[in-house]
Amino acid sequence: MKLQINDYCIRCGICEDVYPDIFKRNYETHNIDVLFDEIPEDKQERAEQAAADCAVAAIKIIR
């Protein structure tokens, strides 16, 4: 499983606040960095929840 952040992401940072083990706000690029290229199995459920929690559905799950 991979995660991709769409460009219309509003950078609100909910994902970092609630799932800091997966997302990190990048203050240089103003982007949200996904901390894993391939999401580890034990974090996949949280990654799915993060996608559901996103305010604008900008987190895409790629399997």
Add this chain to the structure above:
Amino acid sequence: MGKVVKVDVAVMGSGVAGMGAAYKLVQAGVKDIAVFEKYPAQGGAVSNCPMMFCSTPDTPEAQKAAYEVLARFSNYDGNMNLISKVVKYSSEFPRIFLEELNIKSPIQVPRDPADYGNKRAYTQGHANGLDVGDIYFIEGRGKGHGMSLALLRLRLKLEKEGVQFFFRTPIKEIVKEGDKVTGAVAYEEDGTRVDIQCKALIVASGGISGNMEMMKEEGVVHVDPKFEEVFEEGKQVMITFPHSCQDGDGQKAVWAIGGKKTAMVISADPEVPNPGVRLGPNTPWLNANQIKVVTEMPWMRVNEQGKRFINEEMSNQHTAMSRAYCKQTNMHGYQIFDEDTVKRMEEAFEENYVYFIFKGAKLENLRAQMDAAIALGNTHMCHFDTIHEVAEYMGIDEANLKETIAKYNKAAEEGYDPDFHTDAKYINPIREESGHIYCFRIFAGGYDTMGGLQIDENGNILDVNNKPIEGLYGAGDMVTGSFYGEPTSNAGGTVFGSMTTGMLAGDSAAAYVKECF
């Protein structure tokens, strides 16, 4: 090599004001529209906070009632014709948000126009919570607020209509030839210069809360250095989007060509700073615990001098509280209550008070929640057995505090508060005999700053001589003082002032382009 963008109207900023402007420009049939945004995405500050909007129904009775409230609120200092236009534009909100953008509104709080201005409530219709219309709570997606979804949909809709969006491309200068604005200069991230040629320019770049230096210079923030950490990245209570890019580019560019400079202030949402209160640095509305809600309860407030400064019934009205804190030493106050009050809150948070449209919640083990935040390094809360210990830890004048508490307790006993006329049912005495004393240090916060520019009733930006600058329009937080009065005190929660001024600027710019070219 630079680039050239030639359009009819350019818009600076893609927040709710800029988008409102672009929406109206499209409706008016303007063909070439470009929106320039410094941030990588649309929405501005408002995208991340409002969960509601306020709309005055389009009936003569409601329009007049709302007009009267706003005119009085501004001390008749606002532009009266601008007030009526703002009120009128707000009546379009339900159609735009609920029908065109298909945003759900599960809770609506209709108000009788006869009641406008009589009640101050959480459902702020405008500054200081005086209702001036019906409140629509809008449903967001996931853990976000509804406005972020609304503005994404609006951007996609506008793009389909041909509006060009340039992200990460801030406008820095305005080009004026003679008396007329004819363009602007923006810069891409790599420094590439973009010369914008336009017939009209709408400035809607919001506040300056991303620019600490400017906030100090303009007197927006004035605190003892020991409290500066409160406003640092990740802890700051000032910014909805940390590192939000709201750097005052719009104000600076307008002032540079002779635009009138008005006062700037913080508005809305006082907070106990992180750590341990909010979930993280980014989401003021996602709480780590119940402390945020407790700080909105109407228990006694004092300042560093140990003196009360407001009728505490206003505690859940973010704008009023924030403005009051701003006027205290070091821009903060203290909420103090005793063990009996905690027990009462553990039975039930006051029904029909805080978040009165939501069910009252139960408070669970406040002391443990505070201890958890304190363990994370939070120095803005404490609980002790005595008032002396609280005063000493927090740095409140002890003699004054004791005197204030004695007076407050007397008001509770007599059922009358001669100093602030706080309703006696919200006055809980503070007694050491209850067993324990609790205290929070609460800072003025805000999603943004307000003010800086002045507009007339057409949304035209005024120069230092109160003369409209041809081809230059303003909208949003930076101009709300023009109808709320100076210094402005806009309530950010309802987009009542920001989107409406954007719509007005859009309509006026469209008319100008059609008539004059």
